[in-house]
Amino acid sequence: MPTNEQRRQAAKRKLDRQLTRRAERAKRRRTYAVAGSAAAVLLVVGLVVLITMLGRDDDVDSAAAPPDAAPSSAAPSSAAPSNAAPAPVEIPTQRAPEPVRPEALPASVDCQYPADGRPPAKPVTPPAAGPTPTEGTVGITLETSAGVIPVTLDRALAPCAVANFVSLTEQGYLNETPCHRLTTGARLQVLQCGDPTGAGTGGPGYSFADETWPDIRYGRGYLAMANSGPDTNGSQFFLVYGDAALPSDYTVFGTVSDEGLEVIDEIARAGAQGGAPDGPPATPVQIQTAIITG
Secondary structure (H helix, E strand, O other): OOOHHHHHHHHHHHHHHHHHHHHHHHHHHHHHHHHHHHHHHHHHHHHHHHHHHHHHHHHHHHHHOOOOOOOOOOOOOOOOOOOOOOOOOOOOOOOOOOOOOOOOOOOEEEEOOOEOOOOOOOOOOOOOOEEEEOOOEEEEEEEEOOEEEEEEEEOOOOHHHHHHHHHHHHOOOOOOEEOOEEEOOOOEEEEEEOOOOOOOOOOOOEOEOOOOOOOOOEOOOEEEEOOOOOOOEOOOEEEEEEEEOOOOOOOEEEEEOHHHHHHHHHHHHHOEHHHOOEEOEOOOOEEEEEEEOO
């Protein structure tokens, strides 16, 4: 028969084996738990990456065909020049119907030209504020390095814009200033001028309110103000020589003559610098003198 000492030793070995098995089971459980957590983390990370990549794909698709940028006096065009030859510009030959307000304005309106907090790009004073007539037209000729562009301003469309343009012309603000931007896309075909700096951000140091109406349709032959948001009109303007799929946010204040459109058509056919659809004209255009002709 085993002695008491032998029984104690046997019991001790049995207990040691039990403790060892328990420790091994606990270790396996911890390993499985860590592995499970890691798998869960990897699963979450994978989902995040998948969602991010899908989102990037959407961004690429959207960026592949950006809409044409609207005429703005807030920043220059960001279109990158290309070394490729410019695509031929398809220019409509039919003028758009003459712009007409759906409802006539009263005999006079109140025009205000408050400072906009920015220094003028060229010394100039704002037009006289107060009651401004809404009848009559003003003829102005833009003598440019590319040719003569006669325009007609119509007070019945936008009396404050007309008073502003006449004031800028009388003060020589537009003389020796570039037309800094040409767009030749299928949805936006305009020549933009009126910034003495040529950077697309300059203005006269004051602003005036929009004179728009709902459902304006811009088209060949229109003369309109560029802006950087509601009621931020200053000195920059654009001449529409083709299509212009724009929201009704831009003040139309006159029209371009057929003679002027022929000059702009030639500028447009030469395209923008580097063949880009939006940028400085490849044929530099400088307004040498703006003259009131009637």
